[in-house]
Amino acid sequence: MAFARIIAVMKFCSICGSDRIEYRIPEGDSLPRHVCIGCGVVHYQNPKVVVGCLPEWEERVLLCRRAIEPRRGLWTVPAGFLENGETVVAGAARETLEEASARVEVLSPYTMISLPHISQVYLIFRARLLDLDFAPGAESLEVRLYDEHEIPWEELAFRTVTRTLRNYFLDRKTGAFPTRVSTLERKARGTAPAALR
Amino acid sequence: MAFARIIAVMKFCSICGSDRIEYRIPEGDSLPRHVCIGCGVVHYQNPKVVVGCLPEWEERVLLCRRAIEPRRGLWTVPAGFLENGETVVAGAARETLEEASARVEVLSPYTMISLPHISQVYLIFRARLLDLDFAPGAESLEVRLYDEHEIPWEELAFRTVTRTLRNYFLDRKTGAFPTRVSTLERKARGTAPAALR
Numbered sequence: 071m072a073f074a075r076i077i078a079v080m081k082f083c084s085i086c087g088s089d090r091i092e093y094r095i096p097e098g099d100s101l102p103r104h105v106c107i108g109c110g111v112v113h114y115q116n117p118k119v120v121v122g123c124l125p126e127w128e129e130r131v132l133l134c135r136r137a138i139e140p141r142r143g144l145w146t147v148p149a150g151f152l153e154n155g156e157t158v159v160a161g162a163a164r165e166t167l168e169e170a171s172a173r174v175e176v177l178s179p180y181t182m183i184s185l186p187h188i189s190q191v192y193l194i195f196r197a198r199l200l201d202l203d204f205a206p207g208a209e210s211l212e213v214r215l216y217d218e219h220e221i222p223w224e225e226l227a228f229r230t231v232t233r234t235l236r237n238y239f240l241d242r243k244t245g246a247f248p249t250r251v252s253t254l255e256r257k258a259r260g261t262a263p264a265a266l267r
Numbered sequence: 268m269a270f271a272r273i274i275a276v277m278k279f280c281s282i283c284g285s286d287r288i289e290y291r292i293p294e295g296d297s298l299p300r301h302v303c304i305g306c307g308v309v310h311y312q313n314p315k316v317v318v319g320c321l322p323e324w325e326e327r328v329l330l331c332r333r334a335i336e337p338r339r340g341l342w343t344v345p346a347g348f349l350e351n352g353e354t355v356v357a358g359a360a361r362e363t364l365e366e367a368s369a370r371v372e373v374l375s376p377y378t379m380i381s382l383p384h385i386s387q388v389y390l391i392f393r394a395r396l397l398d399l400d401f402a403p404g405a406e407s408l409e410v411r412l413y414d415e416h417e418i419p420w421e422e423l424a425f426r427t428v429t430r431t432l433r434n435y436f437l438d439r440k441t442g443a444f445p446t447r448v449s450t451l452e453r454k455a456r457g458t459a460p461a462a463l464r
Contacts, residue, residue, distance in 0.1 A: 080281045080282075081281065081282060081283075081284065082279050082280065082281050082282070082283070082284035083279065083281070084277045084278065084279050084280070084281045084310075085277075085278060085279070086278075086279070087278065087279035087284060087286060089284060098405075100365075101350060113281075114348070115351055116315045116316065116348055116349060116350065116351060117316060117349050117350075117351055117353070118313045119313065119314060119316060119388060151311070151313055152313060152314050152388070153298060153313065153314075154312055154313060154314055154386040155383050155384070155386055156314070156381075156383055156386075157381035157383050157450045158379065158381050158388055158448070159381070159448060159450075160381075160383075168297075178445070178446065178448070179376070179379055179446050179448055182355065182376055182390075184353075184354035184355050184356070184357075186352050186353055186354050186357075187352070189351040189352060189353075191316060191349070191355055193379075208295075248375070248445070248446075249375065249376050249445075249446040251355070251356060251375070251376055253354045253356075
């Protein structure tokens with residue numbers, strides 16, 4: 071994912087240019103929206119989907135060390151925003167190609183994590199690396215395979231990554247990988263060390 | 268889902284009001300975006316998530332007959348756009364309450380259907396009805412339970428609903444309901460009858 075996504079206060083209507091934007095509940099609706107008093111259009115805002123892969127090669131998984139903010143220098147699975155016109159599987163494979171130059175067979179949806187405080191939904195798929203010709207993409211400093219005992223738990227970039235990897239190594243003991251649905255709320259101040267999250 | 272979502276051409280910057288909007292690939296990006304030449308902001312647009320439930324009661328499933336366009340008068344599972352600040356499970360339960368006045372226990376993600384031509388992702392969950400006190404919400408004409416042999420296949424509102432129900436009755440034979448990932452492309456002209464889709 072290359073760019074921070076600005077969720078800005080809407081000051082002008084993108085359709086008619088009016089500055090008469092009110093944040094109120096449209097008739098027949100139940101939630102407040104940005105409504106243009108000039109042309110009447112309702113500007114909906116909805117959550118974004120982050121798609122990615124947990125690529126496997128035998129007993130190891132592929133992680134990328136981020137070359138960009140946020141969390142530059144920390145490790146993540148390849149993942150980023152789903153684009154318009156794209157399927158979730160195509161998006162997960164694209165991000166893996168972009169960030170790790172890696173080709174995968176996308177297997178099945180694994181973690182589905184809601185982050186309501188930032189209006190995002192993570193969909194991380196299990197995937198099988200097709201070859202070992204991976205390399206850092208423009209957004210990665212380093213890409214490598216990790217055995218379970220080597221995972222840098224204290225240097226993971228996001229809680230979604232920690233949770234996905236923890237689920238994965240637990241599920242691997244049984245060999246069953248159901249889609250795991252969960253929520254991550256806003257992080258409290260004074261959180262536990264990463265290893266306990 | 269109460270309102271059509273307008274994916275409009277962006278004519279004005281919603282941040283600074285400038286009409287100098289170009290649709291081009293920002294530096295370092297790989298896809299064209301609406302970029303404001305006035306203030307430099309990049310206006311990203313991303314797919315929307317539709318969440319819903321397939322509510323079960325013993326051998327039957329709950330469907331709603333739509334009171335609103337599109338597809339007024341046809342049958343659907345309760346579903347609608349995920350809202351900012353909401354988890355996927357909360358959204359699926361909310362839509363079920365709004366459209367069918369029904370309370371459910373959301374069980375597991377069932378169909379995950381990408382519709383790239385309209386930049387939507389459907390996430391339909393299996394769910395268990397908690398009681399039989401359901402009733403049409405403002406967006407439904409009628410709500411009822413259907414046995415498999417009663418499903419109005421020719422009067423289903425959306426292909427996502429047809430696919431979800433077909434998968435469901437097939438999977439019910441084995442009792443295993445893995446998350447089923449698929450894509451629905453733009454419908455070709457002169458399509459097969461709904462029963463064959």
